[in-house]
Amino acid sequence: MKIILSLLLIVFSIVGIVDSSYITYEKFSESVSDCGVGSECGTVLNSEWSNIGPIPLSLLGFAFYSSLFILSILNYIEFDLKSQLEKVCNKLSFKKTSIFRQITIQELILVATIFGALFSGYLVFLMVIVINAWCKYCLISAFTSLTLFAISSTYYLKYQKNSPFLIKQVTLSIIHFLYVTIIKKLFFLFDAELIHNLLTSTGKTLGSNKISQFLTTTFFSFNHSNLEKRIDGITFKNPVGLSAGFDYNGELTGILPSVGFGFHTIGTVTYEAYEGNTKPRLGRYLKSKSLLVNKGFKSLGAKVIAKKLTGLNFSIPTGISIGSTNKHYNSSEDQIKDILKTFTIFEKSKVKHQYYELNISCPNTFGGQPFTTLDKLKLLLNSLEKLNISKPIYVKMPIDQSNKETLLMLQIINKYNIAGVIFGNLTKDKSNPDVDPADLKAWKLAKGNLSGKPTWKRSNKLVKLTRKNFKKRFTIIGSGGIFTGENAVKKINDGADLVQLITGMIFEGPQVIGQINLRLSLCRLSTKTPKW
Ligand SMILES: Cc1cc2nc3c(=O)[nH]c(=O)nc-3n(C[C@H](O)[C@H](O)[C@H](O)COP(=O)(O)O)c2cc1C
Structure with a gap:
């Protein structure tokens, strides 16, 4: 079960990468396609909501799924983030009780996917209520980030015996x-x-x-x-x-x-x-x-x-x-x-x-x-x-x-x-x-x-x-x-x-x-x- 969940994290990160790459390509290319001007998808991608400053949201999505892909691989090979952070903290002579050195890969994945799911929800809201048009590739991205959240929280609840330091500290504060x-x-x-x-x-x-x-x-x-x-x-x-x-x-x-x-x-x-x-x-x-x-x-x-x-x-x-x-x-x-x-x-x-x-x-x-x-x-x-x-x-x-x-x-x-x-x-x-x-x-x-x-x-x-x-x-x-x-x-x-x-x-x-x-x-x- 653990391996299956780890692999699913990798697979859905790849789905996210492919989907966001395609949307980014459509955004930058002049080509007439599914997402060309005049299509439902084009209306969404050319709307004022599709960028944060000069950066297209799809490019941020690409960065997000790529980071998640790297984290999922590290999780799969059971990379020991804690001891690596310990070394970095020691080098930087961080306080001995520094919470950063206690972070695990699973915790990072969970935080990232919570953020991804919330942001996707916001984008779907914009698409449906504000822009009033459907972009199927954006919907695929929303579905992907929601699925990633479901997988990572299941993984977390099942296999992380200890509470997450960072998430707990923020929640309790x-x-x-x-x-x-x-x-x-x-x-x-x-x-x-x-x-x-x-x-x-x-x-x-x-x-x-x-x-x-x-x-x-x-x-x-x-x-x-x-x-x-x-x-x-x-x-x-x-x-x-x-x-x-x-x-x-x-x-x-x-x-x-x-x-x-x-x-x-x-x-x-x-x-x-x-x-x-x-x-x-x-x-x-x-x-x-x-x-x-x-x-x-x-x-x-x-x-x-x-x-x-x-x-x-x-x-x-x-x-x-x-x-x-x-x-x-x-x-x-x-x-x-x-x-x-x-x-x-x-x-x-x-x-x-x-x-x-x-x-x-x-x-x-x-x-x-x-x-x-x-x-x-x-x-x-x-x-x-x-x-x-x-x-x-x-x-x-x-x-x-x-x-x-x-x-x-x-x-x-x-x-x-x-x-x-x-x-x-x-x-x-x-x-x-x-x-x-x-x-x-x-x-x-x-x-x-x-x-x-x-x-x-x-x-x-x-x-x-x-x-x-x-x-x-x-x-x-x-x-x-x-x-x-x-x-x-x-x-x-x-x-x-x-x-x-x-x-x-x-x-x-x-x-x-x-x-x-x-x-x-x-x-x-x-x-x-x-x-x-
Ligand atoms: C509302 C209240 C009721 C208490 N009743 C008892 C009691 O029935 N038996 C007992 O051994 N101590 C009782 N205590 C004392 C507490 O168990 C504790 O020893 C004391 O309050 C000091 O701890 P604190 O500063 O964390 O409250 C009571 C304390 C409070 C505040």
């Missing part, structure tokens, strides 16, 4: 521009929770059929084999995940892989259903690039969520974040029992999740963060150990503890069968210098805790601290303030194996996942860092 200049401004006019609910129901619809999944993948996700990593027995397609708190009832499993996420956490799920804290539960601090969160574990409850997820096949690793039901407990033992009941439900269920997050750090639930004190943490982990959980558990850590307090917690966690830690959750620190003074004033009057940029520096420091002190003992997931590819590179270079985000996606748009992965992939190709 356009979507980013549209998002920040129009869509975000519109969204931010309305209540944050209302928009979140709207996005969840849209995502659910888009994830429920193959066509919208395919289109979302085409426009948003960036895939490359160099992004894949196997950690704790789980294969992550890429290291960028959705943090707990966005898809708290597990409704977006169909669409998140298409958006480009490499993994996805559902929850935080609690044993009992909970309506959420009183409204407003979600706010935006634009200057601080942060969200004010006061959800308090809004959840349909573990049994309902487990039932909803049973039978679903997740195409990326999916985890369940578990926390205690948001209510008053008479004792820590009671609160632990509540957490264990949720673990038991998922352990006994047929849900195909691959990991758990143990959320001990939500700052906006009743009673605060009891399991961040050492004796209660021990009590919780002792009880959890007895359940013999079958999947890796990552502990979602607080970020407002001091380094000393964090290290003490990690020393305890180290003694249990815990695969990794996530740094970290929301900040409740009102002395945080990264909160804008105007936002701080509003925050002091509001209920809730902050995500986004105010969590960035502290989360990085804790990732670094853990990696330094515990080497490879823990899988480290970096979460907090990732808005760009550069941010993800920094977290990974600080020691994170994987990263997660929510707020960056709200402020920069859903294409940011693809942009981050593209950046990480380029880094891997050029400098071999970040290391994972």
Whole structure:
């Protein structure tokens, strides 16, 4: 099939060359023929639209098909354009991450044929609507370029495993521009929770059929084999995940892989259903690039969520974040029992999740963060150990503890069968210098805790601290303030194996996942860092 498609590209390029040569010949010669003055074809070829400046369009067509012919031959002989470009880039000392060196022949052919098909469409429009005459040779050319586009896109979709760097970068930049200049401004006019609910129901619809999944993948996700990593027995397609708190009832499993996420956490799920804290539960601090969160574990409850997820096949690793039901407990033992009941439900269920997050750090639930004190943490982990959980558990850590307090917690966690830690959750620190003074004033009057940029520096420091002190003992997931590819590179270079985000996606748009992965992939190709 591959050979047939490669040969078809060559054959149709030749058809294009022959056809455009003939039209050019007709254009320049005085001979009376099919395309002579007075014929339909002549009307088109002698019209004011048939030249760009002094150059006849047919001559440009000839150049186009000839270039395509050369590219198709190079594609057929599997010419390695990337290594040739690499050499040229090195000679010209282009930046190490230069995107140009990643271009493949197939990508060039695809770009050329997209352009050819669009331009042919424009010419047919001129012929039919503006000039009102039919030139059969021009129609042959239009048919040829359309066929070339069909062949090259089929070839591309079938045989190019990695996303096209150049096309993806341009597409993602356009979507980013549209998002920040129009869509975000519109969204931010309305209540944050209302928009979140709207996005969840849209995502659910888009994830429920193959066509919208395919289109979302085409426009948003960036895939490359160099992004894949196997950690704790789980294969992550890429290291960028959705943090707990966005898809708290597990409704977006169909669409998140298409958006480009490499993994996805559902929850935080609690044993009992909970309506959420009183409204407003979600706010935006634009200057601080942060969200004010006061959800308090809004959840349909573990049994309902487990039932909803049973039978679903997740195409990326999916985890369940578990926390205690948001209510008053008479004792820590009671609160632990509540957490264990949720673990038991998922352990006994047929849900195909691959990991758990143990959320001990939500700052906006009743009673605060009891399991961040050492004796209660021990009590919780002792009880959890007895359940013999079958999947890796990552502990979602607080970020407002001091380094000393964090290290003490990690020393305890180290003694249990815990695969990794996530740094970290929301900040409740009102002395945080990264909160804008105007936002701080509003925050002091509001209920809730902050995500986004105010969590960035502290989360990085804790990732670094853990990696330094515990080497490879823990899988480290970096979460907090990732808005760009550069941010993800920094977290990974600080020691994170994987990263997660929510707020960056709200402020920069859903294409940011693809942009981050593209950046990480380029880094891997050029400098071999970040290391994972
Ligand atoms: C709206 C919202 C809800 C959240 N809910 C949870 C949650 O239920 N469980 C949890 O572990 N973290 C929750 N978080 C914290 C995030 O998972 C993440 O750790 C934090 O927002 C920092 O990442 P970010 O800056 O990329 O948003 C929530 C965050 C946001 C913005």
